[in-house]
Amino acid sequence: MHDPDRFLCSLFAPPERREALFALVALNHELARAREAASNPVAALIRLQWWREAIEDAAAGRPPRRHEVAAPLHAAIADGALDVAALLAMVEAREIEAEEEGIATEQDFVAWLRGTAGGWSAAAGLALGATVERAEVLRALGAAYGLAGALRSVAAHAGQGRCLLPRDRLAAAGLQAEALVAAPDSAGALVAALAGEGLEALRGARRDVPRAVIAAALPAVLARRDLARLAQGRPVAVPRGAAARLAVMIAGWRGRV
Structure with missing residues (x-):
């Protein structure tokens, strides 16, 4: 499993809904690696278009x-277990990653987080029977997990020649994307600041989700742990240790994040 975090969270879905969530996890992984696996931005957009058409084929x-991945995804869509509009929105949200100039503003960055990691949590929530309003609560929780992922992956992205932090925040910190790619440690203070802001936002976010949709909210448990470490300038362990997995399991059993 390429996404052990979301796979673990999905285990807390009702048994009859797990296969749909597993398909959603797999789709999200394919979308996330579209730019990484492509030789250039145009190739990344072609990969995303392939997935858009795969979703539309199933819907039609x-x-x-x-x-x-396309086969179980098709089955989940055909069974009505996954919301087509939510899936297409996840594809669209990834397109900014193919832009050579990167993410321009903090507003764009937040929209990207809400559409990608937040989009997974919203789509998972809808698959579990959440209302549209509740799915937006889940989107905010998922975006926090996305922020933690982006921040803990700064060095990994730099190794790929990429920088996904917003250029306006980089400039405010006296940094440029090109310099960060060459020396990812130079972003330490900015990473800590963004993590602190994200942690504060997560503390103030609504986390009252029904037990039936808890699987879609559980990434927020990991987000809280990761952002706390990153805000202190501490690294996040990869792979995750037993304590992090236990925190997710306890939250899943209790039915609250």
């Missing part, structure tokens, strides 16, 4: 595409 009742 056309045969599934021959792909290990």
